[in-house]
Amino acid sequence: MKSNRFGLIAVATVLSLALAGGVAAAQMVTQFQTVNAQVTQADAVAASHVSNIRIHVQLRQEALKGGNPAAWSLAPGTLDRLLGNSPPQSSPAIVTAPDTPTISFFPGRVTKGPGTVVVSAQSHSVFLNCAGDLCWGNPNPNTFLTNLGLSTFVHVLDQYAGSTANGRYTVGTAVNATFPIYAPANTLSQNDILQIVHASAVATGKLVGYGHIYHVFLPKGVDTCFDPSLGGGCYSPDNFSTFVFCAYHESVQFSDIGHVLYTVEPFQWPISSTNPGCSLPPGTPNGQVIDSTANALSHEFFETVSDPDPPNGFTVPLGPMSGFEIGDVCHGPFANLSLNGHSYAIQLEDSNTYEACVNSN
Numbered sequence: 001m002k003s004n005r006f007g008l009i010a011v012a013t014v015l016s017l018a019l020a021g022g023v024a025a026a027q028m029v030t031q032f033q034t035v036n037a038q039v040t041q042a043d044a045v046a047a048s049h050v051s052n053i054r055i056h057v058q059l060r061q062e063a064l065k066g067g068n069p070a071a072w073s074l075a076p077g078t079l080d081r082l083l084g085n086s087p088p089q090s091s092p093a094i095v096t097a098p099d100t101p102t103i104s105f106f107p108g109r110v111t112k113g114p115g116t117v118v119v120s121a122q123s124h125s126v127f128l129n130c131a132g133d134l135c136w137g138n139p140n141p142n143t144f145l146t147n148l149g150l151s152t153f154v155h156v157l158d159q160y161a162g163s164t165a166n167g168r169y170t171v172g173t174a175v176n177a178t179f180p181i182y183a184p185a186n187t188l189s190q191n192d193i194l195q196i197v198h199a200s201a202v203a204t205g206k207l208v209g210y211g212h213i214y215h216v217f218l219p220k221g222v223d224t225c226f227d228p229s230l231g232g233g234c235y236s237p238d239n240f241s242t243f244v245f246c247a248y249h250e251s252v253q254f255s256d257i258g259h260v261l262y263t264v265e266p267f268q269w270p271i272s273s274t275n276p277g278c279s280l281p282p283g284t285p286n287g288q289v290i291d292s293t294a295n296a297l298s299h300e301f302f303e304t305v306s307d308p309d310p311p312n313g314f315t316v317p318l319g320p321m322s323g324f325e326i327g328d329v330c331h332g333p334f335a336n337l338s339l340n341g342h343s344y345a346i347q348l349e350d351s352n353t354y355e356a357c358v359n360s361n
């Protein structure tokens with residue numbers, strides 16, 4: 001990244017020419033605005049003055065089952081308490097016993113807390129330290145987000161968002177962000193990411209609030225860790241002992257620009273040739289990088305919409321999945337889903353309507 005200025009630098013227009021019967025037809029496929037952002041001292045000051053921090057983490061189940069204490073610190077409920085966020089106030093849990101033994105209680109049923117949900121939003125991809133923004137595959141994740149927004153799959157969210165409108169979730173301004181990351185640790189702290197998010201939100205012209213979701217994509221080889229006060233767990237496929245999560249979503253209140261929703265998308269990469277870690281195995285429709293990135297991203301996107309200020313949106317109120325959001329309930333298995341005519345290997349999402357993990361509403 002060489003540019004150190006803010007502002008609109010490029011509007012990429014991809015034209016595909018279709019020849020039919022000797023007539024050339026130009027079809028505009030996609031169009032993404034891009035701005036540059038370099039983190040400054042002002043962003044560092046802003047990152048140190050945030051309030052109302054709410055975080056929900058996509059944990060590595062192996063780390064949880066293995067008893068890694070850093071994983072348990074980041075589990076829902078525990079993490080909410082560490083952050084000072086009380087569990088959602090809901091009416092006393094009254095569970096009606098099923099009348100017949102063939103009907104079982106669905107453990108993934110979610111209920112809504114006192115907070116809001118995201119009825120419609122633009123996704124703003126933040127490509128960190130990557131000239132050309134193709135470090136997460138070609139095409140970059142904006143194409144997945146576009147197809148997701150036009151899919152039937154995204155309508156699983158209708159029951160939670162309270163809208164059935166098409167085209168509610170779109171792709172907004174991409175940000176090419178620059179931030180110094182130092183070897184040998186190559187690790188971003190929570191504060192580093194807050195600085196990057198703040199700089200990116202300023203660079204878009206302060207697009208903030210519930211209509212905007214930033215997705216911060218970390219380049220390959222970069223780890224990120226939570227503060228020791230939250231258990232210190234990391235995304236670190238190069239350091240197995242601290243590697244406890246795959247991605248997360250968060251909301252914060254900046255004192256200057258206000259409420260910002262964002263997700264953190266580490267580079268999805270295997271621990272070893274025999275252990276995929278958070279990534280998918282090879283052989284998926286778009287290759288390992290694009291599909292693994294899409295899988296983690298879609299989990300965080302669905303959860304940001306249904307629970308933007310964890311845990312005050314939709315979560316599982318009780319039982320073995322207590323505190324889970326809709327992505328967590330269905331985390332693990334993946335399927336080849338057709339999104340707007342394009343196949344991706346990603347997980348399903350939890351539906352109260354069907355009491356199951358589903359691929360459409």
Ligand SMILES: [Zn+2]
Pocket residue numbers: 056057058059299303325327328
């Ligand atoms: Zn999750």
